[in-house]
Amino acid sequence: MCNYYHPGLFDLCFETLNRKLSSILSLHRSTMAMWIQAQQLQGEALHQMQALYGQHFPIEVRHYLAQWIESQLWDSVDLDSPAEEAKAKRLLDNLVAELQRKAQLQGGEDGFLLKIKLGHYATQLKSTYDRCPLELVRCIKHILHSEQRLVQEATNASCETAGQAMDSLSQRHQQINQAFEELRLATQETENELRKLQHSQEYFIIQYQENLRIQAQLSSLSSLPPAERTQRETTLQNKRATVEAWLTREASTLQKYRLDLSEQHLKTLGLLRKQQTLILDEELIQWKRRQQLAGNGGPHEGGLDVLQSWCEKLADLIWQNRQQIRRCEHLTQQLPLPGPMEELLSKLNSDITDIISALVTSTFIIEKQPPQVLKTQTKFAATVRLLVGGKLNVHMNPPMVKAVIVSEQQAKALLKNESTHSESSGEILNNNCVMEYHQATGTLSAHFRNMSLKRIKRSDRRGAESVTEEKFTVLFESQFSVGGNELVFHVKTLSLPVVVIVHGSQDNNATATVLWDNAFAEPGRVPFIVPDKVLWPQLCEALDMKYKAEMHSGRGLSEDNLVFLAQKAFSSSSNNPEDYKSMTISWAQFNRESLPGRSFTFWQWFDGVVELMKKHLKPHWNDGAILGFVNKQQAQDMLLSKPNGTFLLRFSDSEIGGITIAWVAENPNKPGERLVWNLLPYTTKDFSIRSLADRISDLNHLLFLYPDRPKDEVFAKYYTPPLSKAVDGYVKPQIKQVVPEFTTPNPEPSGSTPSFMDQTASSSVSHPNNFTVFPPMSDTMLDPDGDFDLEDTMDVARHVEELLRRPMANQWSSQQS
DSSP: OOOOOOHHHHHHHHHHHHHHHHHHHHHHHHHHHHHHHHHTOOHHHHHHHHHTOBTTBOHHHHHHTHHHHHHSOGGGSOTTOGGGHHHHHHHHHHHHHHHHHHHHHOOHHHHHHHHHHHHHHHHHHHHHHSSOHHHHHHHHHHHHHHHHHHHHHHHHHHHHTTTSOOOOOOHHHHHHHHHHHHHHHHHHHHHHHHHHHHHHHHHHHHHHHHHHHHHHHHHGGGGSOHHHHHHHHHHHHHHHHHHHHHHHHHHHHHHHHHHHHHHHHHHHHHHHHHHHIIIIIIIIHHHHHHHHHHTTTOOOOOOSHHHHHHHHHHHHHHHHHHHHHHHHHHHHHHSOOSSSHHHHHHHHHHHHHHHHHHHHHHTEEEEEOOOSEEETTOEEEEEEEETTTTTTTGGGSOOEEEEEEEEHHHHHHHHTTOOOTTOOSEEEESOEEEOEEETTTTEEEEEEEEEEEEEEOOOOOOTTOOGGGOOEEEEEEEEEEETTTTEEEEEEEEOSOBEEESSGGGHHHHHHHHHHHHHHOOTTOSTTOOOSEEEHHHHHHHHHHHHHHHHTSSOOOOHHHHHHHHHHHHTOOOOOGGGGTTOEEEHHHHHTSBOTTSSSBHHHHHHHHHHHIIIIIHHHHHTTOOOBSOOHHHHHHHHTTSOTTEEEEEEOSSSTTOEEEEEEEEETTEEEEEEEEEEOOBOHHHHHHSOHHHHHHHOTTOOEETTTEEHHHHHGGGSOOOOOOOBTTBOOOOEEEEOGGGOOOOOOTTOSOOEEEEOOEESSOOOOOOOSSSOOOOGGGBOTTSOBOHHHHHHHHHHHHHHHHSOHHHHHHHHHO
16 A cells, blocks of 8 residues: 555545535534524513423423424425325324334433333324324424524524623513522522621620629639739629620620611512512413413413422522521520510511412412313313422422312302312312322422213302303312421312313303303402403404314404404494494303394304314315305305306305305306305215315316315315226215206216215205205214214215115116016
8 A cells, every 4th residue: 555645635635524524513403403492492482482382292202302303304295285194194103103212212210201201192192193194294394483483583683682691581581580689699698697697696695604604703702812802803893894895785786687687588578579479470370361261272371381490489589588587586585685576586487488378379280271161971181280399399298189179159168268178069080199299390290180070069050041151160189298397288279160061062052151251251350250241352352262273273263254253243234343343242142142033142153163164174264265254145245246157155144063155157047147056054964974175076067266266276185086996896986966957067087977966056045955865864863962973974875885786777677666
C-alpha cells in the first residue's frame, strides 16, 4: 500500500465528511425539534398545546414516540380519499407496534408502571381507530400542525421582544410567579430573623442564669469575714447591676424582635392569602369552568400540571411559615415576657391553619368527571386528584376515597355543612378506591374504573318537571392527616350535575338538561340553580359549541343558520339577525313545550339533526355540501333562479333527524313549467341501508349541487365502488333508488340487472316511499332504544338476495298459479 498525502484531497474529503455529519445532525435535530420546542411553550400557549391531547390521543404517546411520530409522512395521506385507508391502516399498525416495542423496553421497578401504561395505550389506540384509521391520521396531522403553529407564534413573539429574556408567559402567570418569588424572599427573611431571635434569646437565658449565679454568690457571703465580705459584696453587686441592666434592655429588645417578627408573619400571611385566592378562586375555578364547558363540546380544559405546581409551592410556603410560627410559640413558652405575644401568636397559628385547610380542601378535585347523562346498570369511570398530596406526603399513608350519589337537596345541605352522614340517593357499585401516588408525575389520584349505578331514588318532582330534568351529583369524600397526624382533614367534592336515565330513549332530554346547566351555571352557585331564561345569543354560543364538537370541525353554525334556528324557536319570519340579539329564550321554549304544530321541542329537533349528521353525514357537512338549515320556501326561492337539475340538501322541518333533497326541474305533466321538488326526508334508518352519496348518484336528474357544483365533483369520492363480477353463476343484487317521475336510463357499470327501491317526490307534498323490494319496515327492526337494527336489515337484504337468485321461470310460474 502506498501512503500518499495530498492536502487538497484531504481537505475535500474532510469537507464532504463534515457536510454529511452536519446533515445527519440536522436531520436528528429536525425530527425531535418540534416536540422539544413544544415542551418549552409557556402560559396560554402551553395550555393550548396540552388541550390537543386526551383520550383520543394521549400526550404520553406523543412524548415517548416523538421521533417516530415526526418522521412519518402523515401529510402524504389524502384524508378525502377512501382509497388511502390502507395506507392509514399501515400507519396505525406501525404506531401500535412501536408503542408495544417501547413498552417492552421498560424495565426495573420504575419502568413497570410505564410498561403497563404504554401497553394500555397501544390497545386503546388500536380499538379506537382500527375501523377508522383515517381519523387517526386526521388527529395526528391536526396535532402536529397545531404544535407547529404554536411554536412559530412563540418564536415570533420572542423575536419581537429581542434584547429581553424570552418569556411567553401570560401577564397573569408572570404575576403569579413574581408573587411566589416575593413570598419566597419574605419567608427566607422571617427564617433569618427567627434564627437571630433564637440566638439572642439563648444568650439572654445564659445571662439570666449568670444573674442567678451572682444572686447565689451574694447569698453565700454571710459566712465570710466582714472585710472580705464587704469587698466581695461590692464587686458582685456592681456585676449584678450591670447584668440586670443588660437583661432589662435585652428583654425589651427581645420583645420588639418578637413583635416585629409577628408583624412580618402577618404580612406574609396576607400575601399567601392573596396568592391562594388568585390560584384557587380564579385559576382553579376557571379550569373547572373550562371542564364544564368541555362537557358541551368546548375546548379541553387543559392539564393540571401548572396548577399543581402552583398549589405545591403554596403548600410548601404555608407549611414553612406554619413551622416558623410554631417555633415562635415555643420560644415564647420557653421565655415568657410581658406583652400580647401569646395572643398574637395564637391568632397567627389559627390563621395559617385556616389557610392550609382551605388549600387542601380546595385542591381535592375531580380530574375526570363521571358522565353527566348516567344510565343505571352501566359501567362508568371517574378520577379524583389531590393537587398537594405529594408535597404534604399524604401518599405515605394513601387515603381511601368513597363515591356516593346525592340529590340536589342533599348537595345543598352539604354546602351548608348540615349533617348528611350516610345519606345518599342511590347505590353505586365499586364505589371505594385507594389513592395512588405516581412518582413519575408527582400526582396523587384515585381512578374509579368500574363504577355502576345499581339503583336510584328519585325525589318528588315540581310542577311540569320531568325525570330528565332532575339533577343529582356524585359526592367523593376522603379523610387523611398531614404532619404526623398533626392536622386531620375531611375532604369532599361534588361532580358536575348528573341526570340519571334508565333507558336510551331518555338520553335526548337528559342531554338538554346537561347542556343548559353547563352553559349557564354561575360559579359558586347554590346547587344546581340555573337561570330560567337566557339571551338568544348565549344559547347560540352553546349550540354552536356543541355542533362543532360533534362534527369534529371548525365549521360551526353560520349567522344564517342561527337566524333559521331563531325563526324556529320563536316562530318568527324575520331574516334580520339584529332582531334576535335582545330576545330571551326560556327553558320551557327550549325543551319543555313543543314547537307550534309539531310533537317535538326545539331541542329535540336540533339534537335529531346533530345525531343524523354525526352518524352519517359528518364528511358532507365538513365539505360544505349540506346547507341544512333552510326552510322549504327559502329552498324554493334559491333553486328557481338556477338551471334545472340544481339541488340542495336541507333538514326536514316536520321530522326529527330528517334530511331532504330539494331540486328544480320541469313539471312532467305541464311542459314549460318549472317546479321545486322535495324528496321524502331520509333518516338514519335510510342511511343504514344506502349512503347519501350513493342515493344522490342514483338520481340522474340531480346534476348540480347548489349553487353550481357538479354533483360528482362533490360526492364521487364517497360513492361505493361497483360490485364485482358474478361468482359461481350467481349475480349479486344491487339496491338502487329511483324517483319514477324522473327515471332516465342509466347503464350499470357492473352490467347486471339491478333491483330498484322506488321513492316518490312531489313539488308540494311528500308521499310515502314505494318499495318494490322491501316490505314496509316493522317495529321489529328497531332496537329497545328506538334505533335502527342493522342485523335485521341484513336479514331483509339476504331475503332479497335469495329471491333474486331464483330462476325467473320459476317465479313466473308461481305467479301464474
